[in-house]
Amino acid sequence: MTSSTTTLTGPAAAAAVPVRRHRSAGWIAVAPLLAFVALSFGAPALAMLGGAFTARDPATGATSYTTANFAASLHGAYLTALLGSVKLSAVSAGIAAVLGLLLAQAVVTSRFRALREAVLTASGVLANFGGVPLAFAFVATLGNSGVLTRQLGLARHGWDLYSFWGLTLTYLYFLIPLMVLTVTPALDGLRSQWREAAQNNGATGAQYWRHVALPVLAPSLLGGLVLLFGSAFAAYATAAAMVGSSVPLVTLQIADAISGNVLLGQENVALALSLDMVAVACLVMAVYLPLQRRSARWLD
Amino acid sequence: MTDTTLAVPLAGGDGHRTRAAGATVEFRALRRAFGATVALDGLDLTVRPGELLALLGPSGCGKTTALRMLAGFEHPDSGLVLVDGEDVTGVPAHRRDTGMVFQSYSLFPHLNALDNVAFGLRMRKVGAAERRARAAELLELVGLPDHGSRYPHQLSGGQQQRIALARALALRPRVLLLDEPLSALDAKVRLTLREEIRRLQQELGITTLFVTHDQEEALSMADRVAVMRGGRLEQCATPAELYARPATAFVAEFVGTMSRIPGRVVDGGTVEVLGRRLPVDGEAPAVAGGEVDVLVRPEAVRLSHDPAGRARVVATAFLGAVTRVTVTLPGGTPVKADLPTESAAALPPGSAVAVDLPDRPVLVAPRAA
Ligand SMILES: Nc1ncnc2c1ncn2[C@@H]1O[C@H](COP(=O)(O)OP(=O)(O)O)[C@@H](O)[C@H]1O
Ligand SMILES: [Mg+2]
Numbered sequence: 001m002t003s004s005t006t007t008l009t010g011p012a013a014a015a016a017v018p019v020r021r022h023r024s025a026g027w028i029a030v031a032p033l034l035a036f037v038a039l040s041f042g043a044p045a046l047a048m049l050g051g052a053f054t055a056r057d058p059a060t061g062a063t064s065y066t067t068a069n070f071a072a073s074l075h076g077a078y079l080t081a082l083l084g085s086v087k088l089s090a091v092s093a094g095i096a097a098v099l100g101l102l103l104a105q106a107v108v109t110s111r112f113r114a115l116r117e118a119v120l121t122a123s124g125v126l127a128n129f130g131g132v133p134l135a136f137a138f139v140a141t142l143g144n145s146g147v148l149t150r151q152l153g154l155a156r157h158g159w160d161l162y163s164f165w166g167l168t169l170t171y172l173y174f175l176i177p178l179m180v181l182t183v184t185p186a187l188d189g190l191r192s193q194w195r196e197a198a199q200n201n202g203a204t205g206a207q208y209w210r211h212v213a214l215p216v217l218a219p220s221l222l223g224g225l226v227l228l229f230g231s232a233f234a235a236y237a238t239a240a241a242m243v244g245s246s247v248p249l250v251t252l253q254i255a256d257a258i259s260g261n262v263l264l265g266q267e268n269v270a271l272a273l274s275l276d277m278v279a280v281a282c283l284v285m286a287v288y289l290p291l292q293r294r295s296a297r298w299l300d
Numbered sequence: 301m302t303d304t305t306l307a308v309p310l311a312g313g314d315g316h317r318t319r320a321a322g323a324t325v326e327f328r329a330l331r332r333a334f335g336a337t338v339a340l341d342g343l344d345l346t347v348r349p350g351e352l353l354a355l356l357g358p359s360g361c362g363k364t365t366a367l368r369m370l371a372g373f374e375h376p377d378s379g380l381v382l383v384d385g386e387d388v389t390g391v392p393a394h395r396r397d398t399g400m401v402f403q404s405y406s407l408f409p410h411l412n413a414l415d416n417v418a419f420g421l422r423m424r425k426v427g428a429a430e431r432r433a434r435a436a437e438l439l440e441l442v443g444l445p446d447h448g449s450r451y452p453h454q455l456s457g458g459q460q461q462r463i464a465l466a467r468a469l470a471l472r473p474r475v476l477l478l479d480e481p482l483s484a485l486d487a488k489v490r491l492t493l494r495e496e497i498r499r500l501q502q503e504l505g506i507t508t509l510f511v512t513h514d515q516e517e518a519l520s521m522a523d524r525v526a527v528m529r530g531g532r533l534e535q536c537a538t539p540a541e542l543y544a545r546p547a548t549a550f551v552a553e554f555v556g557t558m559s560r561i562p563g564r565v566v567d568g569g570t571v572e573v574l575g576r577r578l579p580v581d582g583e584a585p586a587v588a589g590g591e592v593d594v595l596v597r598p599e600a601v602r603l604s605h606d607p608a609g610r611a612r613v614v615a616t617a618f619l620g621a622v623t624r625v626t627v628t629l630p631g632g633t634p635v636k637a638d639l640p641t642e643s644a645a646a647l648p649p650g651s652a653v654a655v656d657l658p659d660r661p662v663l664v665a666p667r668a669a
Contacts, residue, residue, distance in 0.1 A: 193405060193406035197406045197467070200393065200400045201423055203420075211419070216409060298451045299453075
């Protein structure tokens with residue numbers, strides 16, 4: 001996902017001082033890397049772009065230029081799925097960012113080193129614990145006949161794992177650890193002198209967070225939020241294993257279109273849907289980058 | 301809250317602030333332990349209104365802990381902190397009415413210099429125009445009127461500490477606290493900033509506690525110096541008195557340079573040293589056999605060229621008008637002596653010299669191991 005690579009341009013990268021003298025030599029050094037990136041990312045992107053605007057006549061096999069795939073990808077069930085993905089990603093990323101920040105802060109200020117190590121190690125594992133195993137774990141515990149669902153009688157209270165909120169909860173399971181990993185170094189970077197200087201200048205605890213800690217953390221928090229959004233937006237296996245198509249998601253639609261589960265000959269619509277996802281990612285970046293620049297202005 | 305006090309002009313002009321000559325600060329029997337480490341072990345100390353008191357002592361003797369208790373960042377296990385006779389031990393840090401300058405890196409990184417200085421005013425809901433004006437005034441006061449729009453990382457270490465000082469003064473605290481504010485700076489900046497802090501402090505008449513482990517800094521800036529050791533007060537006196545009449549051997553050796561010369565207490569009040577008998581200053585320590593060290597300042601030691609002398613010059617260090625000559629006594633004990641530079645020229649390393657002391661009471665201490 002494009003968004004996950006950009007989160008690395010956080011405070012640390014922005015604080016780096018550009019070296020001017022050996023610019024030409026520098027370019028030569030990165031040229032192979034650039035070529036590799038152009039080939040490995042550019043080629044599929046071009047193929048996707050081409051495919052999205054092509055129609056193939058099933059009878060003759062002839063291809064022609066068309067915007068019909070696009071139009072289709074932004075209508076009906078496909079549009080619902082795209083919006084569903086955006087909503088699910090935004091909501092789960094938002095919740096995970098808040099909870100992850102709180103958890104990371106608790107860990108950072110804890111006097112117990114072992115707790116800190118344990119939480120960070122667990123986060124490293126759980127942040128990558130997506131896909132089928134995660135789905136299975138949730139089905140077994142919180143599914144219709146899951147252990148907790150039955151023991152606590154959750155169904156009576158309207159609980160349904162195979163719903164928007166069920167899926168959100170499942171995503172939180174790997175998004176919160178991801179946020180903890182992202183924001184812990186930033187929290188470690190908050191100096192105790194800043195808190196004390198704020199208190200010394202009459203700030204209450206809340207005022208310290210509002211006027212010092214959060215503004216200083218803002219670049220990292222924004223970066224984390226985008227990373228979480230991207231991670232949720234691109235997730236496929238968890239949702240596929242868990243809900244089938246009971247919650248409309250764009251990644252599920254793409255898979256269906258490619259495999260021809262629902263209709264045959266939808267490969268090019270799948271490519272158009274992929275392009276829609278890229279467009280959403282670009283939109284997110286368009287909102288994120290200026291915010292990021294503003295919040296990190298003091299780092300230049 | 302204290303918005304009324306903020307209406308008074310800061311400093312300079314006719315508004316020279318004479319706020320009843322600052323506040324009195326008292327530490328009473330302060331104790332604080334961190335696990336097995338006793339940081340403060342019954343500290344008693346009174347800071348007079350408007351004075352600059354330096355807390356001096358070796359690293360780890362509890363200076364910072366004492367300061368942080370006054371700022372409210374640290375709480376005593378027992379004992380009291382009084383400001384103008386009022387117990388502030390239970391007052392939270394954000395209502396303590398102290399201004400603190402930290403050792404380094406305490407400016408808010410996301411705010412420029414002006415906003416850093418204005419931070420406290422903003423917390424107190426002072427209007428934007430008013431707080432900008434006041435912050436600008438403070439920047440002027442610390443000599444950085446044109447640096448308001450710089451961010452901390454665009455300022456040198458010395459400039460950052462000036463801004464931190466302006467920020468500490470912004471709310472017109474009753475007490476100014478400085479915790480080794482110069483120790484991260486290079487020597488030249490340290491000297492100018494030292495003078496400037498002193499000038500400002502006197503101009504504002506603000507009661508100030510200045511923590512340092514640098515005796516020269518303490519002696520040159522402070523009205524009085526409190527020497528601490530192991531969480532207790534060893535002696536609190538003016539720099540001159542501290543130097544001339546140290547109350548203990550620890551103070552004598554920590555403040556200024558001291559040499560130890562082996563001697564022997566012959567009766568309660570006399571010590572035999574370098575073949576002479578001198579009166580003991582204060583009480584002689586009760587030591588088995590009377591084996592003691594006599595403590596002498598380099599300027600009190602007299603050297604004379606003497607081919608029969610049993611001491612040898614081992615090194616000389618040019619200090620300007622005086623030269624510090626190091627000699628060793630027959631037992632190998634090093635002794636430092638300050639001589640006028642022209643007479644030291646006659647004593648190159650290797651010379652045989654005689655060592656003598658003036659006829660004055662001397663400090664003695666138990667023999668060093
Ligand atoms: N927060 C703390 N936790 C544990 N030990 C501390 C803490 N603060 C200070 N100490 C210990 O208390 C002693 C005095 O510390 P401090 O007041 O900082 O000394 P100084 O400023 O004179 O160097 C030291 O031994 C230090 O290690
Ligand atoms: Mg200290």
